[in-house]
Amino acid sequence: MESSMIYLDNAASTRVDPRVVEAMLPYFHDYYAVASSEFSHSPGLKAREALDHARNTIARRLKARDEEIVFTSGGTESNNLALKGAAQSFQGKRNHLICSSIEHNSVTHSCKWLESLGFHTTYLSVDQEGFVDLNQLEDSIDENTFLVSIQHGNQEVGTLQNLEAIGKICRSKEVLFHTDASQSFTFLELDLSRLPADLVTLSAHKIHGPRGVGALYVRQGTPIKKQLHGGYSEFDLRPGTENVAGAVGFGKAVELSTSEHVKRIRMMQSRLADGLTHDIDDVVLNGSQDLNKRLPGNINVSFNRIEGESVVLHLDMRQIAVITGSACFSRSLEPSYVMMAMGFSHERAHGSIRFTISRFNTPEEMNRVVETCREIARSLRSISPLHKQGV
Amino acid sequence: MSLPYTKKVLDHFMHPHNVGKIENPDASATEGSPACGDMVKLYLKVNEKTQIIEDIKFESYGCASNIATGSIITDLARGKTLEEAKTLNWKSAADALGGLPAVKVHCAVLAVDALRTAIENYEHQHGLLKEKTPTTRTVVLRRLSKVINPLAGLDVVKTKLVKKVEVENHKVTVYVELPSDHQFANNVRNEIEERIEPLWDVNQVKVIFTKQ
Numbered sequence: 001m002e003s004s005m006i007y008l009d010n011a012a013s014t015r016v017d018p019r020v021v022e023a024m025l026p027y028f029h030d031y032y033a034v035a036s037s038e039f040s041h042s043p044g045l046k047a048r049e050a051l052d053h054a055r056n057t058i059a060r061r062l063k064a065r066d067e068e069i070v071f072t073s074g075g076t077e078s079n080n081l082a083l084k085g086a087a088q089s090f091q092g093k094r095n096h097l098i099c100s101s102i103e104h105n106s107v108t109h110s111c112k113w114l115e116s117l118g119f120h121t122t123y124l125s126v127d128q129e130g131f132v133d134l135n136q137l138e139d140s141i142d143e144n145t146f147l148v149s150i151q152h153g154n155q156e157v158g159t160l161q162n163l164e165a166i167g168k169i170c171r172s173k174e175v176l177f178h179t180d181a182s183q184s185f186t187f188l189e190l191d192l193s194r195l196p197a198d199l200v201t202l203s204a205h206k207i208h209g210p211r212g213v214g215a216l217y218v219r220q221g222t223p224i225k226k227q228l229h230g231g232y233s234e235f236d237l238r239p240g241t242e243n244v245a246g247a248v249g250f251g252k253a254v255e256l257s258t259s260e261h262v263k264r265i266r267m268m269q270s271r272l273a274d275g276l277t278h279d280i281d282d283v284v285l286n287g288s289q290d291l292n293k294r295l296p297g298n299i300n301v302s303f304n305r306i307e308g309e310s311v312v313l314h315l316d317m318r319q320i321a322v323i324t325g326s327a328c329f330s331r332s333l334e335p336s337y338v339m340m341a342m343g344f345s346h347e348r349a350h351g352s353i354r355f356t357i358s359r360f361n362t363p364e365e366m367n368r369v370v371e372t373c374r375e376i377a378r379s380l381r382s383i384s385p386l387h388k389q390g391v
Numbered sequence: 392m393s394l395p396y397t398k399k400v401l402d403h404f405m406h407p408h409n410v411g412k413i414e415n416p417d418a419s420a421t422e423g424s425p426a427c428g429d430m431v432k433l434y435l436k437v438n439e440k441t442q443i444i445e446d447i448k449f450e451s452y453g454c455a456s457n458i459a460t461g462s463i464i465t466d467l468a469r470g471k472t473l474e475e476a477k478t479l480n481w482k483s484a485a486d487a488l489g490g491l492p493a494v495k496v497h498c499a500v501l502a503v504d505a506l507r508t509a510i511e512n513y514e515h516q517h518g519l520l521k522e523k524t525p526t527t528r529t530v531v532l533r534r535l536s537k538v539i540n541p542l543a544g545l546d547v548v549k550t551k552l553v554k555k556v557e558v559e560n561h562k563v564t565v566y567v568e569l570p571s572d573h574q575f576a577n578n579v580r581n582e583i584e585e586r587i588e589p590l591w592d593v594n595q596v597k598v599i600f601t602k603q
Contacts, residue, residue: 313404
């Protein structure tokens with residue numbers, strides 16, 4: 001990527017921290033043996049040690065036990081394993097699961113797959129800020145429900161769900177609680193010694209780690225069945241030769257992610273939100289209006305009377321990388337399902353732009369983004385047949 | 392990998408020609424709507440004697456393909472007679488732009504349609520339009536030929552995505568060769584409904600997906 005590029009698509013994927021790459025290299029060049037059991041040759045033991053160390057780093061961050069961390073190929077696989085794995089162990093006993101209508105596709109499409117096998121799903125609606133209604137959740141749980149899957153932070157609009165409250169409800173109703181924390185892990189506290197969650201999805205490449213590695217936290221005693229068959233690695237839940245270098249990179253990325261970064265990211269988030277909504281006419285914030293109830297790096301706004309792909313392209317020409325919820329941008333030619341589930345018009349979805357900030361961004365970049373967006377909004381509105389409502 | 396657009400498309404997108412309104416136009420037309428994502432408004436000034444388009448402008452609420460097509464189609468139509476301008480289609484626009492990605496053609500047709508409709512409106516106002524005919528399969532197919540198959544970038548009739556059309560008692564049923572859970576199924580259904588519903592004697596439009 002050109003160095004002058006302002007990259008604000010960090011919710012999709014992040015720049016791998018050079019120190020992460022550094023930490024991984026020896027596991028390609030020198031310690032490339034398979035991480036085997038304790039009765040092995042010494043290169044294998046060396047690899048095993050690295051894998052266990054990475055596992056321990058992640059477990060400590062979550063206040064979990066080492067053996068509760070199962071390495072996978074990423075968030076998508078973790079979500080698949082959590083949902084299908086739990087469903088299979090309840091097959092013939094309970095057949096109902098619940099998720100929100102703004103989950104990542106790897107959750108909702110897993111639900112659809114399970115429906116084809118005879119399970120059924122309740123998709124909880126969300127309010128205009130993207131919050132799940134806890135009463136609706138409580139009412140939806142019945143004696144056939146085995147699992148509730150509700151994400152921590154939303155990938156598009158950044159809204160954070162109240163995991164404590166959701167966990168409490170699940171505990172009292174004796175159903176499993178899975179949360180997809182791909183977007184929030186290390187940015188927000190997840191203390192599994194207190195939080196009553198049974199399954200938690202984690203991903204490395206959202207936190208400056210490598211792609212192709214993630215993890216599923218599986219609370220001890222949680223009934224899930226493996227979805228891939230082969231050997232016995234990862235506590236017999238995920239066969240396949242361990243991705244040692246990937247796990248090492250994931251562990252290093254966790255280690256490097258500090259609360260100082262989060263503070264800086266929060267500061268840039270609030271500067272960007274202020275600039276976009278105050279310095280530019282007819283711009284509305286999508287998702288939680290309270291910035292503290294959003295993912296630290298997420299700002300999502302709609303530029304009324306402008307189509308998002310045009311904004312994305314104009315920004316790209318000016319070295320700023322963002323994405324839009326517009327249908328013109330999506331592979332399905334449909335507007336963002338998250339925006340639609342929040343009850344917004346197609347028009348608002350079409351004009352929505354997501355900016356996601358990382359620790360590699362700077363406050364000065366936020367100023368440049370606001371200034372550039374203001375110019376683009378003025379230019380695109382000058383050719384638009386639509387006019388501001390009530391003017 | 393570079394952007395999926397030609398340099399010509401990007402030039403017209405960044406600096407579109409003929410944008411704005413014409414006060415007291417001789418004809419105008421709007422295609423699309425904010426709800427369907429793209430919208431184009433087009434204005435014409437026509438010399439009544441020569442029937443030459445003397446001025447043409449457009450406004451766009453849309454994506455890059457939409458803006459670029461609006462720009463090029465107004466360039467192409469300017470100075471032409473109405474009869475000549477009628478022969479312009481999205482392909483003339485796409486060719487002049489050095490090509491458009493297939494999946495974007497459905498954004499590009501709006502500007503072309505707006506030109507056609509503006510010309511039709513002009514003819515209507517000058518008593519040049521033929522009688523309204525009752526809806527038949529042919530009328531439906533003609534309308535459907537404006538719906539683009541996003542898989543191919545060509546229309547749904549030509550690409551045989553539409554298997555069958557029935558017209559009976561003011562009710563139109565369109566059979567589409569796609570699974571109902573296909574990536575583009577909702578999009579295709581909405582576009583078909585939008586095209587057929589406005590027909591004066593149609594009360595109901597049904598789209599049935601035939602593929603398993």
